[in-house]
Amino acid sequence: MSRKVYIFDTTLRDGEQSPGVNLNIQEKLEIAQQLARLGVDIIEAGFPIASPGDFEAVRAIARNVKGPVIAALARISPGDIDRAWEAVKDAEQPRIHTFIATSEIHMRYKLRMTREQVLEAAVNGVKHAKKYTSDVEFSPEDGFRSDLDFLCQVVEAAIEAGATTINIPDTVGYATPDEFGKFIAEIRARVPNIDKAVLSVHCHNDLGLAVANSLAALVNGAQQVECAVNGIGERAGNTALEEVVMALYTRKAYYGFETNIKTEEIYRTSKLVSSLTGMPIQPNKAIVGRNAFAHESGIHQDGVLKERTTYEIMNPAMIGLVQNNIVLGKHSGRHAFKKRLEELGFRLTEAELDKAFIRFKNLADRKKEITDKDLEAIVEDEIRIIPEKFQLEHLHISAGTRVVPTATIGIRVEDQLREEAACGDGPVDAVFKAIDKIAGLQVCLKHYSLNAVTGGKDAMGEVTVKLQHEDKVYTGRGISTDIIEASAKAYINALNKIVFDRKDITVTNAGTVNS
Ligand SMILES: CC(=O)SCCNC(=O)CCNC(=O)[C@H](O)C(C)(C)COP(=O)(O)OP(=O)(O)OC[C@H]1O[C@@H](n2cnc3c(N)ncnc32)[C@H](O)[C@@H]1OP(=O)(O)O
Numbered sequence: 023m024s025r026k027v028y029i030f031d032t033t034l035r036d037g038e039q040s041p042g043v044n045l046n047i048q049e050k051l052e053i054a055q056q057l058a059r060l061g062v063d064i065i066e067a068g069f070p071i072a073s074p075g076d077f078e079a080v081r082a083i084a085r086n087v088k089g090p091v092i093a094a095l096a097r098i099s100p101g102d103i104d105r106a107w108e109a110v111k112d113a114e115q116p117r118i119h120t121f122i123a124t125s126e127i128h129m130r131y132k133l134r135m136t137r138e139q140v141l142e143a144a145v146n147g148v149k150h151a152k153k154y155t156s157d158v159e160f161s162p163e164d165g166f167r168s169d170l171d172f173l174c175q176v177v178e179a180a181i182e183a184g185a186t187t188i189n190i191p192d193t194v195g196y197a198t199p200d201e202f203g204k205f206i207a208e209i210r211a212r213v214p215n216i217d218k219a220v221l222s223v224h225c226h227n228d229l230g231l232a233v234a235n236s237l238a239a240l241v242n243g244a245q246q247v248e249c250a251v252n253g254i255g256e257r258a259g260n261t262a263l264e265e266v267v268m269a270l271y272t273r274k275a276y277y278g279f280e281t282n283i284k285t286e287e288i289y290r291t292s293k294l295v296s297s298l299t300g301m302p303i304q305p306n307k308a309i310v311g312r313n314a315f316a317h318e319s320g321i322h323q324d325g326v327l328k329e330r331t332t333y334e335i336m337n338p339a340m341i342g343l344v345q346n347n348i349v350l351g352k353h354s355g356r357h358a359f360k361k362r363l364e365e366l367g368f369r370l371t372e373a374e375l376d377k378a379f380i381r382f383k384n385l386a387d388r389k390k391e392i393t394d395k396d397l398e399a400i401v402e403d404e405i406r407i408i409p410e411k412f413q414l415e416h417l418h419i420s421a422g423t424r425v426v427p428t429a430t431i432g433i434r435v436e437d438q439l440r441e442e443a444a445c446g447d448g449p450v451d452a453v454f455k456a457i458d459k460i461a462g463l464q465v466c467l468k469h470y471s472l473n474a475v476t477g478g479k480d481a482m483g484e485v486t487v488k489l490q491h492e493d494k495v496y497t498g499r500g501i502s503t504d505i506i507e508a509s510a511k512a513y514i515n516a517l518n519k520i521v522f523d524r525k526d527i528t529v530t531n532a533g534t535v536n537s
């Protein structure tokens with residue numbers, strides 16, 4: 023029998039405490055609606071005493087978002103609790119979450135209160151909240167750094183006063199998995215009335231251990247995990263919702279827990295939170311990072327193409343991603359290369375594939391990622407699907423601030439070298455005019471673009487041109503470290519496509535003629 027774990031989402035409260043994040047009411051409402059679709063059990067919508075905007079956002083969420091419990095945070099003071107209730111009272115299932123710190127360091131320096139005063143405040147606060155709602159959560163802030171005997175005393179008294187959820191925070195992310203697990207087990211063992219409340223944990227990620235600590239707590243008797251989408255939150259953030267949920271899901275046979283989360287909504291939720299908070303997701307972030315389901319190296323790609331589970335412990339569809347991603351780069355191998363070419367509609371012989379693969383590896387050495395356009399260009403260039411009736415032989419440019427740009431160009435036309443010169447508005451224009459003189463085709467330049475394929479002083483320039491001939495547009499590409507040469511190659515590439523496509527055009531060594 024699997025045990026239910028409650029997912030308490032604090033993206034809109036602790037998550038919004040991430041430096042630089044400020045969500046407006048509309049944005050919070052949109053995230054809350056998505057969290058409801060995701061299937062979280064509790065949404066902590068905000069801290070209503072913090073500002074009028076936070077109050078309004080919590081109220082709007084309480085009134086409009088159906089399904090999950092809607093919680094509002096409050097310090098233990100009556101004024102905070104009254105304000106929290108005012109904001110959350112219209113929810114289908116409202117919860118007041120109140121807290122006070124119990125560690126020596128917080129009590130002495132921050133609160134300037136004695137243990138007795140904190141204990142009394144905790145009891146009074148819970149009782150005050152309880153006047154409003156039966157659903158009251160209490161957190162002894164900095165719980166993990168608190169004296170265990172005193173912590174257990176406060177927890178027992180809070181439950182006695184009516185708290186229905188007890189949340190143990192590792193406020194500063196100081197715990198390690200073994201000791202946090204034992205800590206939770208100790209609380210379970212020492213607090214006599216602990217069974218009257220749901221035991222929850224709230225871990226921070228200062229040492230990168232929030233998810234591991236939360237899992238260790240679950241194994242040792244915690245029933246609720248507080249977490250935030252993409253792990254956002256104060257400082258290094260909170261337990262990442264998607265990580266803890268997918269760990270429980272993927273390793274269900276080991277943990278034996280289940281959640282209400284509709285995992286297929288994870289990716290969409292993560293994207294929404296990232297775009298509305300303006301917090302980008304690091305590419306190698308577990309579960310939702312751009313690379314989490316991407317494979318770059320040949321051995322892995324080969325394995326995944328033969329059987330996905332060789333290198334994937336989760337199916338990307340489970341988090342709402344359409345498919346994994348085979349990224350072609352310098353570590354890729356022949357299997358992945360061939361597969362992608364086939365997807366693009368190219369069926370090559372083994373000899374052609376060998377040729378194209380060598381060219382691909384050369385380009386991959388210079389370029390981070392090989393795109394479909396690159397592959398098309400490689401196949402067209404290397405496999406010579408388009409016969410090269412015109413071939414660039416040589417090029418000379420005369421240009422500067424006080425000279426008319428002039429190009430002299432040599433093109434091999436059907437094995438006969440022809441040369442022409444032309445002036446233009448710039449060196450590229452001069453080159454195109456000289457090529458036109460040789461080719462003799464009526465074309466109109468519709469598009470010209472130049473991209474740096476690599477960085478640095480020796481960057482490769484990739485030129486793309488679109489030439490209109492009669493009613494059709496033909497694309498040509500050329501790559502070179504010299505952008506004028508890349509332009510000439512692109513132009514000639516497009517001309518070769520025209521004569522290949524138009525069977526009525528014949529190329530003679532004097533140029534083109536229409537038959
Ligand atoms: C661990 C956590 O994440 S807790 C949540 C943290 N989140 C936030 O603080 C965000 C929202 N906070 C705010 O907008 C403001 O801090 C407010 C509105 C809550 C309070 O603002 P101010 O009244 O100006 O106080 P300020 O923030 O400067 O100081 C906090 C005060 O609350 C007290 N306090 C802190 N925790 C508690 C608590 N759980 N119960 C009662 N009092 C508390 C502090 O001792 C301090 O009191 P003091 O003014 O008597 O010294």
Ligand SMILES: CC(C)C(=O)C(=O)O
Nearest residue numbers: 121161163164191193
């Ligand atoms: C309010 C509590 C739960 C908190 O955010 C923390 O201790 O980190």
